[in-house]
Amino acid sequence: MKPLSEEEREKILNSPPVGTWALMITVGVGMVVAWLFLYYGVFLPRGAIN
């Protein structure tokens, strides 16, 4: 691995964590989709509690 220059290092430390945002949005959307699937796809079709 090539050592980073001080400039590259500073750039990394001051850049927004775009990969993290992408992962968090993916996880967040995944959770919402899974929740909606469980609610509309599994829970509601079972009908009211008798």
Next chain:
Amino acid sequence: MIDVVTKKLAFCHLWVAFGAFLLACFMGEYQVLERSGFIPAIESPSVYFASVSTHGVLMAFVLTTFFIMGFGYVVATTSLKQPIWNPQWAWAGFGISSFGTVLAAIPLLTGKASVLYTFYPPIIGHWMFYVGATLLIVGSWLWCVIMIMMMREWKQANPGAPVPLAMFATAGNALLWLWTSAGVALEVLFQLIPMALGWMDTLDPGLARTLFAWTLHPIVYFWLIPAYTAFYVLVPKQAGGYLFSDEIARAAFVVLIVFALPIGFHHLYMDPEQAKGWKLLHGVGTFVVSLPTFITGFSVIASLEIAGRLRGGKGLFGWIGSLPWRNPMVLSVILALLMLILGGFGGLVNASYAMNAMIHNTAWVPGHFHLIFAGTTVIMYFAIAYYLWPIMAGKPLFSKDMALVQLWTWFIGMTILTTPWHVLGLLGQPRRISGVEYNSLLTLAWDPYELAMIFGGLVMLGSACLFVYNLAMTHRSQEVFEGEIEYAEPIHPVTDLPEYLNDFTLWNKVIAGLMALSFGVPILQFFFMKTFGSSAWGF
């Protein structure tokens, strides 16, 4: 440098914790085997319920409390660079908690406290179980006082300086535990012990369940905060990077501690003793408390991203492959976050007022809490132990490769164990039953899932044995290891903080207000309306 007193205290606490953990793992595997009905020779509801109760107490109360105390002493002395405040109190706390554990173990192992490690009357266990559990908690209160006093003394000696993040989280956890344990303490002292001793003929289960709900959810955050502490203060350094933001970490801890408390009624959605408005209030609070978890996820992943990029990772996700996956701490946090995503989703379903009816008291619930507790939380306990052991013992870890295999097998075993558990819950399998064989087509359909769970449990048992073996063998090494605990530095060093991110006085008052709001009327109602008590059931 860790002083001798702290090392002794930490090792004593941590070995009690991990000894209890190993014993509980054997019980867990027995339970999935017994419950499946595949081996008729071991079927016994009485032994099963004694085992479940002991397994739960050892994991949820003994492993956690002793681990948190031991880790807390190390964090306090190394982050504040000051000796333990009143070591005699610390040893007294250890002694009281240990004695309480032994006292509670006697009725548990003899089947006289098969109350499923919960405090839900009218099912009642032997008085020794309740007195023992109380002493375990009382011992931990001494730890809480020591943590709070150490932070206070440090602040007095360093006016205006930011309390080290690790200590801020640990002292916050001590405060959380004092608040958390108050609910069950009231229940045990005024209801369960008098009932178990025969001083009362009846008690009010509604009041008891309300008081236990006070404790039941924040206790999870008491267990989880050491894992989050490691996320923030140990992981970034081990990954070769920096903490994304010290201030965000503090804000996450504050929100977690404040909102973990007034939300326990999502455990009572199906109970009749509380009105639906109170349940809805607690339900909304439950979703609020998922916020600091998302913030934590973001901060920790951002810290990892920085580390990965500093190590040469490029592109949107290329930094993931550049992380030091062979570092046990880094591997643990990745696996912990994966399990937190899955377990967190299960928790959102549990917290959903309507959908809770679908999975309430089904196998989904133990599937969920095993994923969060034995998954996310315990895997970070492993990581912390692997990190601390060489430093405290002054000897290198017996086998790093074994540690990596152990972490992977724990994760794989947990996935194999809990996925069928969730599915079985959706299929309607009840929890808290000693057998699943009813000779019907419905229960026969459960068999493949039961088989998978047995295999997953077996993988985890092997993993647990590897973990304890690795730590034990580390003590026997003839080599010398010299190292100190290295806390992660934030990208932008913190020099000045508002007091609300450096102290808990304000937040303690906020908690008091929120607790009065969310639990005041629900508890007081039992004293203003006519209720009918239940007589004891069980032992």
